[in-house]
Structure formats: structure tokens, C-alpha cells
Amino acid sequence: MLKVKKAVLDYLEREETDYAILINGEWGSGKTYYWKNNLQTEINDEGYESIYVSLYGVTSLSEIGRKIFLSKMEDGLLSKLSGKLDDIGGEKINKLKEKGFELTKTLINVSDNKFGTNFKEEADLENLVDLEKSVLGFDDLERCNLPVEEIMGYINNFVEHDMIKTIIIANENEIYNPSLKQNVSSKIDIAKYFFKSEKTIEENIDEFDSKIKRIFSEYSHYKKIKEKLIGKTIEFSLTKEYCNEVIDNLISKFLDSEKNSKVEENINKKYNSFLESKKDIIIDTLYRSDKNIRSLKHGLADFKKIYSYLYENDLFDEIDDNLLIFTLAVSFEIRSGLYSKGELEKLIEYDLLYYSPSGLIYESDKNDYKEELEFIRKIINNYYQKGIDLYFSPMIFQYVMKGFLNKEELKREIKEIKEERKEIMKRREKNPKLESILNNWWNLDDSDFYSKIDDVIQNAEKGNYKLGVYPELFYNISKLAHYRVISKNLDELKEKFKDGIKVSRKKHSYDEISSISINSIETKFNLYKTNELESKYIEFCEEIKDFTLEQVEKILKKQKNKDIKEVAKLINSNPEEFFDCITSSKEYLFKPIIVYIDIDKFIENIKENKFSNEYITDLGNFLLHKYENGDLNKQYHGYEEKLCLLKERIDNYLDELENTDLKLRFYLVQRLSNSIDKITKELENNK
Structure with missing residues (x-):
């Protein structure tokens, strides 16, 4: 200055x-x-x-x-x-x-x-x-x-x-x-007359725009x-020295308000100290943007609310740098005017994404990325080149864009981020060779590189890595083969990776596999994928990614069926816990739980009055709700015979009840039978 x-x-x-x-x-x-x-x-x-x-x-x-x-x-x-x-x-x-x-x-x-x-x-x-x-x-x-x-x-x-x-x-x-x-239309027609180029206007838009400005600048x-x-x-352009002065002034503003309560005053002091300790990061992030002081001011104000909530809930520690950079980067990009509202709306729908950007530093500028991923890629390439991992937080993105902060969802995201970060840290400690090949291969000496990549490939073939690693690892190996850094038959390696994926599925626990975000794998893969690779390599990578997701879905489906059977047992053993269970999660409303019950035990419990009238009513309502709100064909396809058998046994009991004084009981059991009948008839009609 x-x-x-x-x-x-x-x-x-x-x-x-x-x-x-x-x-x-x-x-x-x-x-x-x-x-x-x-x-x-x-x-x-x-x-x-x-x-x-x-x-x-x-x-x-x-x-x-x-x-x-x-x-x-x-x-x-x-x-x-x-x-x-x-x-x-x-x-x-x-x-x-x-x-x-x-x-x-x-x-x-x-x-x-x-x-x-x-x-x-x-x-x-x-x-x-x-x-x-x-x-x-x-x-x-x-x-x-x-x-x-x-x-x-x-x-x-x-x-x-x-x-x-x-x-x-x-x-x-x-x-x-x-x-x-x-x-505008008249000016474009005149500019076209002067525009001599074999390329179309769309192919040479900058030159065409320049031509319009030169021709019509006289008008002003x-x-x-x-x-x-x-x-x-x-x-006038910002220098780092002046940035320092501006940021000092912006930070001090958070202490100036006279309307603050004691609690707010305390938070302001904490936030002020936090920003003071992160000044280098703030300046660096500002310099990586279009150096817009106004956007920085908005970004710091937005982050104060995020900081306050996370600080009050003891969620703000080792990820503070990442979240600050992400909030400021989003503030700069949203306010740049380069993106339509529709493009930005799509990003709110994204899953939480943990992403280590190191592997993107050397990507070509000519890559053809999916339109909806350009925003994320720009943030990664512009703001995350110092080895800091990116956490794409839909809730923070939504808050910066729309001004509404869903605190409970943000809390869930932060906990998920911490768990995933912990997992990444474990992986880095447990498998340093794998981490080197995924995120640091360009810094290795040749002998060290070839030793590590051979070891990593062997471990992948043996199924020693978690399922989520395989798509990313195979992509990196494909890229190295494309650059002719390594000589591998990828067609053969692809099949060996598939065998390793199958083994990995059996080696790792359900909890480890269920923690894998399918959308995160898809998103991360699309971020990596570039058209600089040969088309056959891209096809191989897609195949490994799809095969991995298929294995994840198989184990999740198998476990869900196992869970359903456990819940079904509660119908006979613990009615109260059964209804607590199905009302705590909407997932059970759309699962064929009733077909997994022990029919003999169920009829025995009804006959011996172990089931109250209230419980029989609730069961009838539960089945009626499924009939009215669920995709019956999807839920009960293949279970028609079991449903018919259950109805038959209930109807036999009704025959026994018909001539007794238990008229209310008879009505309620009959209502339960009618609910099952509606489901079986609907299934018959859909055949």
C-alpha cells in the first residue's frame, strides 16, 4: 500500500x-x-x-x-x-x-x-x-x-x-x-461481422467478448x-502486509459490541483468540481466493456461529483448521458470482466427504469433470495444497449459502468427521506403505517406491485392506500405469483385486463395513476420475468401484436380514421391546418382519392369553400401516406362502373362539387376520 x-x-x-x-x-x-x-x-x-x-x-x-x-x-x-x-x-x-x-x-x-x-x-x-x-x-x-x-x-x-x-x-x-x-442483440450481430475466425464463437468466447468491448467502447x-x-x-491490490492489518481490524471487531451478554462476551474473547492464532491460515486462504475483503468479513462472521456452537458442545479441537478453511473457501466461492443457484443447491445434497487432496496437485487442467463436482474440485485445488485434508460439510455449506444452521445435523457431521479422521490416522499408522502409495508416491525414491508398491499390491490381492480403499488404490495404480511409471497388466490385476475384495469382505467386521459411505466412495471416485487416462483404464476403475460397492451392499443387506430376524423374535418373547424397536426406526416399517416369526409360538401365546388385546390391536395396526404405506411387492415377494400359513393358523384359532364369550378378543384377532389377508391379496394382484 x-x-x-x-x-x-x-x-x-x-x-x-x-x-x-x-x-x-x-x-x-x-x-x-x-x-x-x-x-x-x-x-x-x-x-x-x-x-x-x-x-x-x-x-x-x-x-x-x-x-x-x-x-x-x-x-x-x-x-x-x-x-x-x-x-x-x-x-x-x-x-x-x-x-x-x-x-x-x-x-x-x-x-x-x-x-x-x-x-x-x-x-x-x-x-x-x-x-x-x-x-x-x-x-x-x-x-x-x-x-x-x-x-x-x-x-x-x-x-x-x-x-x-x-x-x-x-x-x-x-x-x-x-x-x-x-x-445487446444488435451489438452481437455487428461484432459477428468483424469476428473473423474458423472457430465458433463458443470455442473462442474470450476473443469475441474482447471484440465487442473494442467496437463499442466509444459508446461510453x-x-x-x-x-x-x-x-x-x-x-490497488492487496499485499500480505496490508492483509495483516486488515485482518487485525476484522478480528478486533468481534470484541467491540456493547450489547453482548457475559456469555457472548466470553465466546467473543475465545473466538478473537482463536482467530489471532489462525492469522497465517486466514491470510493464506485469502491469498488463494480472489482477495475479496468483503467475502472474508462475511466468512469470519459466519464461522463465529459455527465456532460458538462447536465450542459450547466440546466438539472443536483437532479439526479446527480444516473447518475454518472450508468455511472461508465456501464464502469466497459462493460470493464470487461464478455459480448459479441451481449448481449450488446440488451441493447441499452431497454426503459428508472426507478427502485428502494431495493426489490432485498434479492433475491436468484439461480434465473434463462432472459439472456438479467442479465446485469441490476448485476448493481442493485452490485452498488445500498445504497437505490439510478437506471435510466437505453440507451443513456448513448450507449455512454460508442460506443463513440457516442445522445444529443437530452439524453435530452429527462433526462426530462422523472425527470418526473418519481417526480411521484415517489409524490407517496411516498401521499401513504407512499404503498411505505412501495413495497420497505421497511422488516424493519417494525410486527403489523405495517400487518396493512399497509391490508390497501394497500383494496385500490388496490378499484382502488385507478395508473395502473402501480398493477403488482409490486401483485408480492410483491405473494412473501410474498410464504414466508408464509401472508396468502392470491391469486386466489381470483387476481380477486379482476382485478376489482381494471378496476376501476383505469376509475378513472385516460388519461395523467396519457399515461405516463405509457408499455416496462418499462415488463422490471421491468422480473427483479422482479424469479423461487423461485411457478409456479402458477408466472402465477398469469403474468396474472395481462398482464391484466394491456391490460387496458392501451385500454385507449390509445380509446384516439387515439378520437384524430383522432378531426383531421378529421379540414379537413372541418381549412385545413391549418389539414395539419400542419398530417405533424407534422407520426402517422397520418397510421390512417383512412378520414373516420371520415362529408361527407355532405365536399361536400358542395368543391361545394362552400371553398377548393382551392391546398388543393384538397394535399388531393389526402395524400390518395395516404397512399395507397402506409400503411397497408390498418389494417387501414380501417370495414370502407369500409364509403369510398364507400364518393367516391359516390364525383363522383356525378364530374358529375356536367363535362360540366363546370372548367377543372382543374374537373381533381383534379377526382384524389381525384381515390385515394379513389384504397384504396377500395385494401381492396376488401384482403378480
Whole structure:
């Protein structure tokens, strides 16, 4: 920022200047912040009074005059108040200043027809104040709703005729846009005439866009007026030194609020200390983005709520760096305007993703990725190149995008992240060779590399790795074969991997396999997959991935059937626990539990009155609910005979009950039989 400061001070030192200076920089780069927190002080120290005017949304020149008048009046009022009220105390002074300035603004903005005129519209307010020894700062030139030649002509009056020092703050790249958006179709037709290329416009969109700007730049007259008005253009871009100052200021804001309760004050102090300890990470993340201070400010404010909740629930420890980077990265990317709402909505539906990015550093820029994964890939490549693992959190993503934080879901995600991280750490300790081949093969010496990869392949063939490892490992080996780093017959290796996957399925426990996220494997595989590999290699990788998922689903299905049988036993042994079980999870409402019961025991329990009328009613309701809400064909296909046998045995008992005094019992058991009958008839109709 030193060059900006020197250029401005040099400008102020010159006695007479008939030109303005332009500070040019991207949106969100901190230009306005620099004016308000640095340049204003420098200007005032040189004996000038700084007057700041934002042109954002301005629709008339008289509106600018009012803004100049108000800014001048505000400074004068605050100066007088400060002098008169020094003995009152800082807080009261600030409140009086605010009240006084608001009153001035109100008086200026009313229409007073008692004087025969609309004071607000007719008065040239800028002529009512003395601008000598003032520096006018006009910000947001490109966001003004007036033609740029009109606004610059107005500013030129101050510069050329009144010799008033003037600084314009703008994003020059955006100044052309308003004129280019008018009569678009006609301009495109003319540009096509001048566009000589064998490629289509879509194939060469940058050149076509440049052609339109060159042809129609005359419409804004900006360049011609700039040559007359602007004496120097200073390019504004963030330096790391200035970033440090800005971030210090942003962090300190979290301690400034006077409305905080003691609890909030404590959290703010903790958050402030946390951010102080992570300043290097914040600066690094900012520098990896488009350096947008505004987005950083939003990101830090968003992360405060996440931090507060996780801190209060003792969930914030070893993953703090990862979550901070992810929140800031998402804030930068969402606010970049590069993604449609539809594209961003898709990402909320993603499963939680744990991802080690190391293997992506060397990927080609020409890769053709699935559209919905581009956002994740960009975050990985832009923000995670320091060896920090990525946790893609749908809940944090949703909060940054929509402002709603589902705390319970976030809690579940964080616990899942910690479990998966623990698993990764175990794997790294237990299988360092595997970890080297997955995430660090390019840093190995040749002899070490070939020794480790042979060992890893042998262990994979023996089924020594967990199922989730196989798709990623086979992809890495395929990539190395494609680069001709290793010489392997992948067709043969693919079959050996399949054998290893089958063995792995038997070696590892249900809990280990059930913890595998199928969606996570799919997503991770799509992130890895690139079109730089030969098509046959891609097919092999897809085959291994699909085969792995098939084995996972088999074991999950088998275990679910086992679980259902255990639940079915409760029908006879512990009715209360049975209903506790099926009401605790919707999953059981759509499973054929009733076909797994011991029919003889069930009928015996009914006959011996071990089942209460209430229990028989609940069973009937349970089956009726399944009939009305479930896919019966999917649930009971293949079990029709068992259902018919159960109904037959119940009907036999009904024959015994019919001539007894147990009329209520008879009705309730008959209702149970009717529920089973409805299911069997529906199955018959669907054949």
C-alpha cells in the first residue's frame, strides 16, 4: 500500500492540480476500507479535510451535491461536538454526534414548500459549503446509475475549474458494462461481422467478448474523458502486509459490541483468540481466493456461529483448521458470482466427504469433470495444497449459502468427521506403505517406491485392506500405469483385486463395513476420475468401484436380514421391546418382519392369553400401516406362502373362539387376520 500512499501524498503536495487521480482495483479488494482506515488520516494530517462520497446507486447529479454537503456538515458537526462536549464522556459524545448528524440529514431530506421551492431538489448544496483545502473522494464510480461521461463531467468541474483535489475509487474493468448491456442483440450481430475466425464463437468466447468491448467502447466515451480528467491511475491490490492489518481490524471487531451478554462476551474473547492464532491460515486462504475483503468479513462472521456452537458442545479441537478453511473457501466461492443457484443447491445434497487432496496437485487442467463436482474440485485445488485434508460439510455449506444452521445435523457431521479422521490416522499408522502409495508416491525414491508398491499390491490381492480403499488404490495404480511409471497388466490385476475384495469382505467386521459411505466412495471416485487416462483404464476403475460397492451392499443387506430376524423374535418373547424397536426406526416399517416369526409360538401365546388385546390391536395396526404405506411387492415377494400359513393358523384359532364369550378378543384377532389377508391379496394382484 506504500505506493498508493506515496502517490496520494505527492498529489497533495502539489500546489495547483487540474487533474484527479484514480485508485483502480477489483471489487472487494479493500479500496474503500483503505480510504476510510488509512488515507483519510493521511489526508487530514496534511491539513486537508477528506470528504467521502459513494456514487453507488446515484441517479442524479443533485444527489451527489447533497452527499457532499452532508459529508461536510457531518465532519463540521462532529468537530464542534467534540470540542464542546469533551467533559461529558466518550460514550455520550458518540451518541450525541449520531443524533446531531441524523437531525441534519432529516432536515436536508425534507421538502419545505413554505419557501416556495423544494429545498431538497433545487438547492446546489455543494455550493453552500467551503471546499477549499478539501479532498473529494468519489467511490463506486462503476456502480453509479448515471452515464459515466455525465458523472465524470460533473467531477471535472471540481477539478478543472475549482482546483479541488479529487480522488476517484473504482473498478475500471466494470465501467464498460452498463453501455455494453444496451441493445445487446444488435451489438452481437455487428461484432459477428468483424469476428473473423474458423472457430465458433463458443470455442473462442474470450476473443469475441474482447471484440465487442473494442467496437463499442466509444459508446461510453470513458477513455476520452479519462485522458482529460485523470492525471494518474494507481493500481490497488492487496499485499500480505496490508492483509495483516486488515485482518487485525476484522478480528478486533468481534470484541467491540456493547450489547453482548457475559456469555457472548466470553465466546467473543475465545473466538478473537482463536482467530489471532489462525492469522497465517486466514491470510493464506485469502491469498488463494480472489482477495475479496468483503467475502472474508462475511466468512469470519459466519464461522463465529459455527465456532460458538462447536465450542459450547466440546466438539472443536483437532479439526479446527480444516473447518475454518472450508468455511472461508465456501464464502469466497459462493460470493464470487461464478455459480448459479441451481449448481449450488446440488451441493447441499452431497454426503459428508472426507478427502485428502494431495493426489490432485498434479492433475491436468484439461480434465473434463462432472459439472456438479467442479465446485469441490476448485476448493481442493485452490485452498488445500498445504497437505490439510478437506471435510466437505453440507451443513456448513448450507449455512454460508442460506443463513440457516442445522445444529443437530452439524453435530452429527462433526462426530462422523472425527470418526473418519481417526480411521484415517489409524490407517496411516498401521499401513504407512499404503498411505505412501495413495497420497505421497511422488516424493519417494525410486527403489523405495517400487518396493512399497509391490508390497501394497500383494496385500490388496490378499484382502488385507478395508473395502473402501480398493477403488482409490486401483485408480492410483491405473494412473501410474498410464504414466508408464509401472508396468502392470491391469486386466489381470483387476481380477486379482476382485478376489482381494471378496476376501476383505469376509475378513472385516460388519461395523467396519457399515461405516463405509457408499455416496462418499462415488463422490471421491468422480473427483479422482479424469479423461487423461485411457478409456479402458477408466472402465477398469469403474468396474472395481462398482464391484466394491456391490460387496458392501451385500454385507449390509445380509446384516439387515439378520437384524430383522432378531426383531421378529421379540414379537413372541418381549412385545413391549418389539414395539419400542419398530417405533424407534422407520426402517422397520418397510421390512417383512412378520414373516420371520415362529408361527407355532405365536399361536400358542395368543391361545394362552400371553398377548393382551392391546398388543393384538397394535399388531393389526402395524400390518395395516404397512399395507397402506409400503411397497408390498418389494417387501414380501417370495414370502407369500409364509403369510398364507400364518393367516391359516390364525383363522383356525378364530374358529375356536367363535362360540366363546370372548367377543372382543374374537373381533381383534379377526382384524389381525384381515390385515394379513389384504397384504396377500395385494401381492396376488401384482403378480
